[in-house]
Amino acid sequence: MSVNLENKKLQEKQENIQDYIKQVLHLIEKDEITKEDAQWITKETVDGFREHVNPGFLEYRKTVTEGGQFAAVEWSDSGAGFKDVNGKEYIDCLGGFGIYNVGHRNPKVVKAVTDQLKRQALHSQDLLDPLRAMLAKILGEITPGDLKYAFFTNSGTESVEAALKLAKMYSERTTFISTTKAFHGKSLGSLSGTAKGIFRKPFLPLIPGFRHVPFGDIDMMRKTFEVCALTGEDVAAVILEPIQGEGGIIIPPEGYLKQVRELCDEYGALLILDEVQTGMGRTGKMFAAELFDVVPDIICLAKAFGGGVMPAGAIVAREEVFKSWFENPFMHTTTFGGNPLACAAAIATIDVLLEEKLPERAAEVGEYFLNELKEAAKGHEDKVLEIRGQGLMIGIEFHKDEIGYEVSKGMFDNGVLVAGTLINSKTIRIEPALTISYEEVNTVVKTFKEVLKNVKA
Ligand code: PLP
Numbered sequence: 001m002s003v004n005l006e007n008k009k010l011q012e013k014q015e016n017i018q019d020y021i022k023q024v025l026h027l028i029e030k031d032e033i034t035k036e037d038a039q040w041i042t043k044e045t046v047d048g049f050r051e052h053v054n055p056g057f058l059e060y061r062k063t064v065t066e067g068g069q070f071a072a073v074e075w076s077d078s079g080a081g082f083k084d085v086n087g088k089e090y091i092d093c094l095g096g097f098g099i100y101n102v103g104h105r106n107p108k109v110v111k112a113v114t115d116q117l118k119r120q121a122l123h124s125q126d127l128l129d130p131l132r133a134m135l136a137k138i139l140g141e142i143t144p145g146d147l148k149y150a151f152f153t154n155s156g157t158e159s160v161e162a163a164l165k166l167a168k169m170y171s172e173r174t175t176f177i178s179t180t181k182a183f184h185g186k187s188l189g190s191l192s193g194t195a196k197g198i199f200r201k202p203f204l205p206l207i208p209g210f211r212h213v214p215f216g217d218i219d220m221m222r223k224t225f226e227v228c229a230l231t232g233e234d235v236a237a238v239i240l241e242p243i244q245g246e247g248g249i250i251i252p253p254e255g256y257l258k259q260v261r262e263l264c265d266e267y268g269a270l271l272i273l274d275e276v277q278t279g280m281g282r283t284g285k286m287f288a289a290e291l292f293d294v295v296p297d298i299i300c301l302a303k304a305f306g307g308g309v310m311p312a313g314a315i316v317a318r319e320e321v322f323k324s325w326f327e328n329p330f331m332h333t334t335t336f337g338g339n340p341l342a343c344a345a346a347i348a349t350i351d352v353l354l355e356e357k358l359p360e361r362a363a364e365v366g367e368y369f370l371n372e373l374k375e376a377a378k379g380h381e382d383k384v385l386e387i388r389g390q391g392l393m394i395g396i397e398f399h400k401d402e403i404g405y406e407v408s409k410g411m412f413d414n415g416v417l418v419a420g421t422l423i424n425s426k427t428i429r430i431e432p433a434l435t436i437s438y439e440e441v442n443t444v445v446k447t448f449k450e451v452l453k454n455v456k457a
Contacts, residue, residue, distance in 0.1 A: 154311050238260055258293065300313070404420050406451075432444075
């Protein structure tokens with residue numbers, strides 16, 4: 001090919017992608033989309049996933065039919081739900097696995113973020129940024145016990161990484177005890193604490209020093225502490241979700257968390273509570289630690305922390321522990337963590353949670369929801385093994401993955417999104433906005449009942 005021809009082709013390619021970019025930007029700025037737009041978006045999305053994101057998603061999602069003939073492509077959201085490109089409305093009971101505690105695009109959160117955006121989006125990285133200080137103060141007030149100093153992150157896994165590193169620095173120990181069915185994230189440090197074999201195996205060996213004991217089994221926890229002490233592998237920290245989320249909404253036995261706290265104190269280990277999913281009102285208290293009357297040394301937050309508008313996370317720790325980072329605050333850093341937009345979102349989120357008493361609401365609506373679901377499942381004991389929950393963190397466990405998948409697919413087709421994919425549906429999770437109305441709850445229950453009736457055992 002001559003040089004000229006090659007240049008011409010390159011130029012054409014660039015012009016094409018620039019046209020494409022313009023088309024996409026034009027779509028973003030549109031208030032309403034046409035039927036043709038919707039068709040184009042659907043085609044581009046499915047093709048884009050197949051050719052450039054990961055075709056695997058098209059296989060696993062209940063939102064795509066065989067051969068990708070029908071694909072639900074999301075486009076807008078508000079309140080307790082969202083709409084796809086064709087304008088079909090869904091009640092969102094998956095809630096981004098616990099992101100939307102204050103609802104989708106809560107107006108107060110959106111206002112705080114857009115107001116902040118008009119002034120400054122990201123921080124200079126050198127001057128002192130005010131919202132970080134103010135949010136840290138607020139967190140010191142609302143988190144349990146004497147938790148005081150905050151470090152900000154952009155996601156749950158980053159919060160866990162920060163907690164693990166802080167625990168190592170403070171304790172000068174390297175052993176961590178985690179639990180079976182735990183989920184703490186998928187970056188290499190947090191994955192070490194995560195329990196699921198298929199996610200861990202290809203990446204072994206992970207961070208040395210992690211041990212897993214059965215969640216809820218205090219005797220095994222005690223024995224593991226004893227063995228670690230005898231072998232000189234003293235425990236830096238125990239990391240726990242107060243109620244396991246990804247593991248299938250597993251509520252610990254009575255007194256378990258308090259007993260773990262006592263063991264940590266006895267052996268000089270820290271207690272890290274991973275409240276990435278349980279925090280910010282989800283379980284009926286601002287933090288699940290309060291349900292069990294336990295104060296951790298470090299709490300991990302993310303997901304709903306950014307109000308469903310900004311990615312944001314944090315750890316909050318006791319001064320005694322956090323002061324390991326006083327001398328050199330650059331021991332653990334992240335460019336975007338604690339940025340002004342994320343802090344504005346988190347501050348407004350906390351305001352909404354407190355003002356609208358959403359944790360209390362989660363307790364009340366959650367109890368109603370749970371009872372109604374149990375009632376709806378009566379007579380289907382051959383399909384449903386158990387329905388359990390705390391606040392608006394509810395799990396429906398089926399006898400088989402296939403039943404769960406069929407139920408979640410059926411509910412989706414009828415406008416209710418719940419967790420449950422082809423590979424992970426034995427327990428489907430219900431984690432709606434804490435603002436969900438009773439009417440919406442009733443619709444979800446009615447849909448569940450109808451779908452369950454038509455699914456084979
Ligand atoms: N910790 C818990 C308890 C979680 O539920 C999750 C995510 O589901 C994480 C950590 C990881 O959060 P992220 O996906 O934001 O990294």
